[in-house]
Amino acid sequence: MSPARPVTRLDKSDVLSGLFASWDAIDQVVGDLTDTQWSQPTALPGWTVHDVVAHVTGTESMLQGAGPPEVDVDVSTLEHVRNDIGVLNERWVCKLRGLSHAELLERFRATTAERREALTGMGEDQWHEVTMTPAGPDSYGRFMRVRTFDCFMHELDVRDAVGASPADVAGPHARLALDEMATSMGFVVGKLGKAPDGSRVRLELTGPLSRTINVAVDGRAKVVDEFDGEPTVTIALDGLLFTRLAGGRVAVAHDAVTYGGDKAVGRRIVEHLNYVI
Structure with a gap:
């Protein structure tokens, strides 16, 4: 490896x-x-x-x-x-x-x-x-x-x-499923969503499946615990909606998502959340 x-x-x-x-x-x-x-x-x-x-x-x-x-x-x-x-x-x-x-x-x-x-x-x-x-x-x-x-x-x-x-x-199954999805968010933000270098993308999952996922793009995108500075993009959506979008189960409805910062980048990331084979 x-x-x-x-x-x-x-x-x-x-x-x-x-x-x-x-x-x-x-x-x-x-x-x-x-x-x-x-x-x-x-x-x-x-x-x-x-x-x-x-x-x-x-x-x-x-x-x-x-x-x-x-x-x-x-x-x-x-x-x-x-x-x-x-x-x-x-x-x-x-x-x-x-x-x-x-x-x-x-x-x-x-x-x-x-x-x-x-x-x-x-x-x-x-x-x-x-x-x-x-x-x-x-x-x-x-x-x-x-x-x-x-x-x-x-x-x-x-x-x-x-x-x-x-x-x-x-x-524990819901928590571990979300752990696994969070691991792939660097790929989603950087490779699929094409967030530009220097981006700091914060995914705020709300509802009963709540979690914060931070992705920093510095050459390559990776999930981090915290940012050095404020996020450049924020994306807030229900955690179960996030799960269904990641699995390609539902179509993207931007009115169910709240964007902050560079909204164009945020929308592009959400449109490419479906990473599952």
């Missing part, structure tokens, strides 16, 4: 408490759904609630060692499949569409139970070992924080699709 990409060392028990809480939250929201609700479309193109749960189940099955299933359709030709990861995800979704909703829920519970046992028993050396993650080479622990973020996002997908009560954002 180069000095520019240090290994992220995360406390195993903390991350696992969040990951397991995210699975529990999905289980809770889908456990009593009607057949009609299971078939509701979500914000993810081509996917119903059933498909979202199938995706989570398939990913955890793969991480438990299962190979990608064979399917009868060339999923790479589907409009919403844009890359190799999308192809892999879609194969699992297609395969598990053949299960009834009850069978899928049973499969989800069995698979996550296996994952809990395997992850709980994992040694510290393996937890901190560098592997390939959706964020590039990093520790297995970082990978599991990315999984927590992914599962938290999918819980929101399901809740939004069926009109369920808002997510519990007081749990």
